[in-house]
Amino acid sequence: MTAAADPARAAMLARIQNALGRGAPSEEQRRRVLQRCAAPSANLIPARGRENDRIAQFIAEAERVNATTERLAGWSAVPAAVAETLAAAGLPPRLRMVDDARLASLAWPAGLAVATGKSVDGDRASLAIAFAGIAETGTVMLLSSPSSPATLNFLPEMHIVILPEAVIVGAYEDAWANLRAALGVGVMPRVVNWITGPSRTADIEQTLLLGAHGPRLLHILLLAEA
Amino acid sequence: MPCASDTCRHRPLIQPGVQVILNRMHDEQLTVGLFVTCLVDLMRPSVGFAAVKLLENAGCRVVVPAQQTCCGQPAFNSGASVEAKTVARQVIEAFRDVDYVVAPSGSCAGMIKTHYPELFADEPARAAAVAALAAKTYELTSFLVDVLRQKPAAGTYPVAATYHDSCSGLRELGVKAQPRYLLSKLEGLSLTEIPSAETCCGFGGLFCVKYTDISAKMVDAKVDDIAASGAKLVLGGDMGCLMNIAGRLQRRGLAVEVRHVAEVLAGSADDAPAIGESDVRP
Amino acid sequence: MQSKAHTFTANARAALADEPLQAALARFQGGFPVKRRAAIDRLPEFDALRDAGKAIKDATLANLDIYLEQFEAKVIAAGGHVHWCEDADAARQTVIDLCREAGAKTITKAKSMIGEEIAINEALAAAGFTPIETDLGEYIIQLRDEAPSHIIVPAVHLSKEQVAESFRAHHRDLPAERPLSEPQAMLDEARAILRQAFLTADVGITGANMLIAETGSTVLVTNEGNADLTQTLPRMQIVIASIEKVVPTLEDAATVLRLLARSATGQELSVYTTFTTGPKRGDDLDGPAAFHVILLDNGRSRMLGGPFAEMLRCIRCGACLNHCPVYSAVGGHAYGWVYPGPMGSVLTPNLIGLAGTSDLPNASTLCGRCEEVCPMRIPLPRMLRQLRQDAFASGGGPKPMRAGLAAWAFVAGRPWLYRLATGLGVRILGLLGRRHGRFRRLPGASGWTAVRDLPAPAGRTFQALWTERNGARR
Numbered sequence: 001m002t003a004a005a006d007p008a009r010a011a012m013l014a015r016i017q018n019a020l021g022r023g024a025p026s027e028e029q030r031r032r033v034l035q036r037c038a039a040p041s042a043n044l045i046p047a048r049g050r051e052n053d054r055i056a057q058f059i060a061e062a063e064r065v066n067a068t069t070e071r072l073a074g075w076s077a078v079p080a081a082v083a084e085t086l087a088a089a090g091l092p093p094r095l096r097m098v099d100d101a102r103l104a105s106l107a108w109p110a111g112l113a114v115a116t117g118k119s120v121d122g123d124r125a126s127l128a129i130a131f132a133g134i135a136e137t138g139t140v141m142l143l144s145s146p147s148s149p150a151t152l153n154f155l156p157e158m159h160i161v162i163l164p165e166a167v168i169v170g171a172y173e174d175a176w177a178n179l180r181a182a183l184g185v186g187v188m189p190r191v192v193n194w195i196t197g198p199s200r201t202a203d204i205e206q207t208l209l210l211g212a213h214g215p216r217l218l219h220i221l222l223l224a225e226a
Numbered sequence: 227m228p229c230a231s232d233t234c235r236h237r238p239l240i241q242p243g244v245q246v247i248l249n250r251m252h253d254e255q256l257t258v259g260l261f262v263t264c265l266v267d268l269m270r271p272s273v274g275f276a277a278v279k280l281l282e283n284a285g286c287r288v289v290v291p292a293q294q295t296c297c298g299q300p301a302f303n304s305g306a307s308v309e310a311k312t313v314a315r316q317v318i319e320a321f322r323d324v325d326y327v328v329a330p331s332g333s334c335a336g337m338i339k340t341h342y343p344e345l346f347a348d349e350p351a352r353a354a355a356v357a358a359l360a361a362k363t364y365e366l367t368s369f370l371v372d373v374l375r376q377k378p379a380a381g382t383y384p385v386a387a388t389y390h391d392s393c394s395g396l397r398e399l400g401v402k403a404q405p406r407y408l409l410s411k412l413e414g415l416s417l418t419e420i421p422s423a424e425t426c427c428g429f430g431g432l433f434c435v436k437y438t439d440i441s442a443k444m445v446d447a448k449v450d451d452i453a454a455s456g457a458k459l460v461l462g463g464d465m466g467c468l469m470n471i472a473g474r475l476q477r478r479g480l481a482v483e484v485r486h487v488a489e490v491l492a493g494s495a496d497d498a499p500a501i502g503e504s505d506v507r508p
Numbered sequence: 509m510q511s512k513a514h515t516f517t518a519n520a521r522a523a524l525a526d527e528p529l530q531a532a533l534a535r536f537q538g539g540f541p542v543k544r545r546a547a548i549d550r551l552p553e554f555d556a557l558r559d560a561g562k563a564i565k566d567a568t569l570a571n572l573d574i575y576l577e578q579f580e581a582k583v584i585a586a587g588g589h590v591h592w593c594e595d596a597d598a599a600r601q602t603v604i605d606l607c608r609e610a611g612a613k614t615i616t617k618a619k620s621m622i623g624e625e626i627a628i629n630e631a632l633a634a635a636g637f638t639p640i641e642t643d644l645g646e647y648i649i650q651l652r653d654e655a656p657s658h659i660i661v662p663a664v665h666l667s668k669e670q671v672a673e674s675f676r677a678h679h680r681d682l683p684a685e686r687p688l689s690e691p692q693a694m695l696d697e698a699r700a701i702l703r704q705a706f707l708t709a710d711v712g713i714t715g716a717n718m719l720i721a722e723t724g725s726t727v728l729v730t731n732e733g734n735a736d737l738t739q740t741l742p743r744m745q746i747v748i749a750s751i752e753k754v755v756p757t758l759e760d761a762a763t764v765l766r767l768l769a770r771s772a773t774g775q776e777l778s779v780y781t782t783f784t785t786g787p788k789r790g791d792d793l794d795g796p797a798a799f800h801v802i803l804l805d806n807g808r809s810r811m812l813g814g815p816f817a818e819m820l821r822c823i824r825c826g827a828c829l830n831h832c833p834v835y836s837a838v839g840g841h842a843y844g845w846v847y848p849g850p851m852g853s854v855l856t857p858n859l860i861g862l863a864g865t866s867d868l869p870n871a872s873t874l875c876g877r878c879e880e881v882c883p884m885r886i887p888l889p890r891m892l893r894q895l896r897q898d899a900f901a902s903g904g905g906p907k908p909m910r911a912g913l914a915a916w917a918f919v920a921g922r923p924w925l926y927r928l929a930t931g932l933g934v935r936i937l938g939l940l941g942r943r944h945g946r947f948r949r950l951p952g953a954s955g956w957t958a959v960r961d962l963p964a965p966a967g968r969t970f971q972a973l974w975t976e977r978n979g980a981r982r
């Protein structure tokens with residue numbers, strides 16, 4: 001059914017317009033209102049989104065919500081760090097990771113089985129690359145794409161996220177600005193995930209438990225190298 | 227400053243503090259209309275006299291308009307706005323000519339100050355009178371501290387006490403620090419805060435008789451906190467809450483007295499037994 | 509869901525006598541309020557953010573039609589579908605049709621209050637489908653065939669023993685003697701069972717915390733990650749959202765998100781905040797092939813122009829429930845329908861009518877704590893009073909109360925009569941109560957004396973004594 005021919009749609013819009021005390025908006029009215037969407041601007045950004053040492057702030061906030069963090073010099077240190085993280089968590093040396101040239105070119109240890117693709121049942125650990133880190137709440141921001149399927153962020157028990165320190169921003173608004181700079185205004189990846197700590201629930205007697213449906217462990221590798 | 231200024235006659239235009247200074251400069255007494263409140267009038271006149279004493283000691287001339295009965299809140303909160311207006315119009319008339327209206331209750335003062343303008347929103351002809359009344363209406367302890375800039379009460383009152391913040395006073399009028407400040411220098415009086423000081427006691431006007439069971443559960447939470455605090459006296463600024471708390475304490479056989487803060491501040495606590503207590507020797 | 513709000517008083521009485529429930533409520537109390545306070549103490553701009561949040565919602569509602577059409581256009585541009593549904597019936601039918609179209613066998617669901625509002629699970633079951641709730645709390649109450657008792661912690665009324673009992677009753681394939689005394693064991697069991705549901709689901713149904721007009725995105729927050737698995741794994745995703753969920757931009761969403769979790773659970777942000785825009789794209793390896801958004805009105809456009817329009821700012825954080833002394837006393841089920849607590853007492857009469865729900869706005873002391881904590885500064889007490897007025901004006905309320913108020917107004921409106929009547933009354937009661945200072949029982953005052961003593965009046969009114977004193981002065 002085309003939008004114009006949908007009676008429910010027409011009735012709902014008419015009731016709204018009636019409640020607002022006006023008829024259907026003119027093109028001019030519409031354009032003026034939608035200016036807010038065409039040229040989005042930030043509302044109040046709290047001071048904690050404007051701290052100087054964003055890296056320290058990011059680490060402190062992420063760890064407050066039970067994420068673990070580790071600072072690495074650069075990409076070449078990733079394979080060993082991943083292998084150690086899996087071993088320390090008692091997980092088998094198998095990894096599902098995003099399809100990324102920077103990762104593919106690394107020297108992965110022989111004992112670590114590395115695969116790309118979407119996550120499937122049985123995957124115990126995954127590795128993804130953050131588009132941004134948001135210091136105000138220790139949040140990592142991940143974008144879905146053919147090379148970075150969203151399932152990687154949710155199915156495995158352990159989620160390892162690479163976060164280049166250069167992409168750590170102060171506030172959510174900075175992350176949106178960077179996303180628009182990358183993709184354009186009004187354009188979104190299919191899924192944008194903001195992840196703040198590992199999965200949890202407190203649904204039984206308010207007892208906090210980690211690893212409800214998503215990963216029980218969130219380990220963030222901060223890379224000094226961009 | 228010459229006294230002939232016309233502005234002296236237009237009190238609502240002047241900030242409360244400024245008005246007090248002007249009056250003092252002019253050696254003119256402030257006229258305060260006491261809004262007695264129906265519960266004080268009927269149940270506990272000692273609170274009214276304590277309020278009068280506090281206001282007179284602060285240099286005010288106190289008048290008690292005889293046309294007042296109730297502020298109309300029971301009807302207003304029951305959705306009976308016509309009935310509420312009948313009573314509220316009387317209050318507007320009765321207090322037209324005083325400088326300030328003071329009530330020993332955050333609930334009644336809140337009704338006049340914040341809800342009369344809502345109640346009469348559909349009567350623009352009355353808007354000015356309602357706004358003027360609202361602007362000059364205060365809860366007692368707030369008036370003493372915020373307008374009259376009174377110092378803490380002097381004297382001795384040796385007791386472990388706690389304070390219940392009544393909801394309307396607290397949330398509609400910002401009454402929180404004022405009574406505590408006025409109590410702060412009373413020798414021997416120690417004030418212990420209970421965790422639920424700001425939680426509703428379950429009175430809620432007609433609520434407490436319409437939803438008795440829920441109200442009982444709410445006041446029990448309050449009473450449990452009071453008992454755990456070790457306080458032997460509960461103070462507050464609203465007779466409704468105080469009667470509810472006292473009544474439940476007594477029903478549960480807990481030996482904690484309950485009083486309106488004005489009685490303690492005025493040094494007149496000996497004038498009447500605590501709420502629900504008797505001065506008749508068995 | 510059939511409303512049981514008309515038996516509120518009886519529901520409340522039963523709730524007060526329900527020991528496991530009272531134990532659960534006692535456990536619940538204090539938790540969220542304390543955490544909320546701590547979170548706000550870490551964010552000095554919180555009150556200013558409340559103002560910003562309110563401004564965003566007000567600005568959106570003032571042009572709701574334009575933002576909804578913009579949202580729709582962006583969803584379509586991203587390859588999704590938008591269904592406008594005027595009421596619960598239409599929404600239910602649309603969901604059922606879509607599930608049929610998808611040839612659904614397994615349907616997973618992530619907690620959605622709109623889903624509760626339109627009773628989608630019952631409708632799907634009646635149409636032959638078996639929706640599986642995946643939020644742990646919702647899963648538990650689904651097993652027990654109960655409604656949520658809280659809008660963000662649906663199983664807050666239950667003890668772990670009750671949960672264990674339900675798991676044993678329903679998970680019959682598991683060894684009967686397995687240990688289930690601790691929440692961790694129950695979570696592990698639920699996780700394993702629900703993982704299979706996620707992996708086999710054909711349709712995933714979620715709600716939305718917000719809709720973004722700028723991008724056509726739906727925003728969903730969870731802590732468990734269940735909503736992400738619900739929406740990523742099946743072939744079709746259906747988002748059910750009410751029309752007031754739309755906000756203009758990503759920045760506006762960010763502002764609301766700064767308020768939401770802090771107000772709800774005292775978290776700074778929920779663990780998973782997911783912005784979803786349309787179905788799986790060309791080379792994507794996962795995600796649903798079909799993406800549908802249902803825009804539900806169900807009475808909201810009617811609220812928009814009236815005295816309850818501000819209620820449409822509600823972001824369903826639950827702060828008003830968490831801080832409500834009445835909710836704390838009786839829990840959520842007593843309210844009898846989908847939305848409990850102060851927000852429910854305003855919303856329920858607006859959505860299903862005041863007839864049969866007028867106890868809800870009356871069962872409040874108007875203590876104002878809900879408005880004090882509401883991140884969207886919704887004047888809940890004013891709205892509760894407005895509903896009382898509406899109910900009174902249409903002849904509602906118990907007859908004795910109406911008669912009493914009329915009599916009271918007659919007397920209180922005539923000061924001379926009032927003095928006469930009250931003077932006489934307090935004199936008699938003063939004499940009767942003088943010895944004990946209070947009454948344990950008093951005819952006509954049983955609502956009071958059933959649970960508390962009634963102080964005896966002093967015997968003379970203040971007005972009488974004042975007149976005497978001033979006469980003496982003169």
